[in-house]
Amino acid sequence: MIDFHSHILPHMDDGARNVKISLDMLADSYRQGVRTVVATPHCLILNEDDIDIFLKRREDSYHELMDAISQDSRDFPEIILGCEVQITKGVTHFEKMRRLCISDTNYILIEMPYKKWTEDCFHYLYELIIQGINPIMAHIERYMGRRKEFYNLYSLDLIYQVNADSFLSPFYKKFIPDLFTTGSVQLLGSDMHNTSKRPSRMEDAKNRIIKSYGIERYDQLMKNAELVLKNEKIEKIRYQKMSFFKKLKV
Ligand SMILES: [Fe+2]
Numbered sequence: 365m366i367d368f369h370s371h372i373l374p375h376m377d378d379g380a381r382n383v384k385i386s387l388d389m390l391a392d393s394y395r396q397g398v399r400t401v402v403a404t405p406h407c408l409i410l411n412e413d414d415i416d417i418f419l420k421r422r423e424d425s426y427h428e429l430m431d432a433i434s435q436d437s438r439d440f441p442e443i444i445l446g447c448e449v450q451i452t453k454g455v456t457h458f459e460k461m462r463r464l465c466i467s468d469t470n471y472i473l474i475e476m477p478y479k480k481w482t483e484d485c486f487h488y489l490y491e492l493i494i495q496g497i498n499p500i501m502a503h504i505e506r507y508m509g510r511r512k513e514f515y516n517l518y519s520l521d522l523i524y525q526v527n528a529d530s531f532l533s534p535f536y537k538k539f540i541p542d543l544f545t546t547g548s549v550q551l552l553g554s555d556m557h558n559t560s561k562r563p564s565r566m567e568d569a570k571n572r573i574i575k576s577y578g579i580e581r582y583d584q585l586m587k588n589a590e591l592v593l594k595n596e597k598i599e600k601i602r603y604q605k606m607s608f609f610k611k612l613k614v
């Protein structure tokens with residue numbers, strides 16, 4: 365299993381507060397069957413220098429974690445470096461933005477604002493695509509309540525990530541059949557922040573996806589993750605609309 369969204373790097377953001385928590389999060393992920401975790405600490409860039417400052421902090425945090433892993437006898441998944449970039453004014457004008465992509469790929473994880481999406485947000489996304497950077501929209505299901513703005517995204521060639529626990533949440537899971545229908549579920553991530561209130565629920569989500577949608581859709585999500593990490597293009601699949609009665613069973 366590949367986890368495409370996580371806050372496992374120690375003291376980077378509101379995720380792992382220290383390296384011990386990072387290790388526990390990763391060991392728990394491995395126990396659930398996760399073999400690769402993309403580390404995506406929150407990243408707010410307001411000027412060009414912020415990119416260097418962020419990357420230095422991330423490097424230090426990563427080395428601390430890798431040192432701790434080398435001294436721990438438990439099994440851990442492989443860690444790939446990325447970040448979760450807030451889309452802000454001017455984010456597309458910074459020359460070093462490409463360095464915030466996941467590993468050596470042209471894919472970048474983007475978080476949309478929680479308040480109103482202005483037209484500028486769509487413009488920034490378009491600018492990234494023009495520069496050859498492929499935006500992956502983090503936890504897209506969180507925005508389904510604002511459908512009018514959401515549907516503006518469809519004019520852009522975007523990739524969508526859904527959080528594992530949303531497949532289990534009574535509130536969010538009702539949106540997911542529609543997301544599959546519109547081709548808006550390509551990647552799965554835990555968005556884990558700790559081992560208590562926001563742990564990884566990848567194993568439960570995997571089981572729920574297989575039970576509700578079939579193993580083919582789960583396999584497709586994992587295949588997509590492999591393709592993105594190889595910097596290859598993924599195929600966007602629009603699945604058939606689910607009947608009302610089938611939706612009730614999800
Ligand atoms: Fe996140």
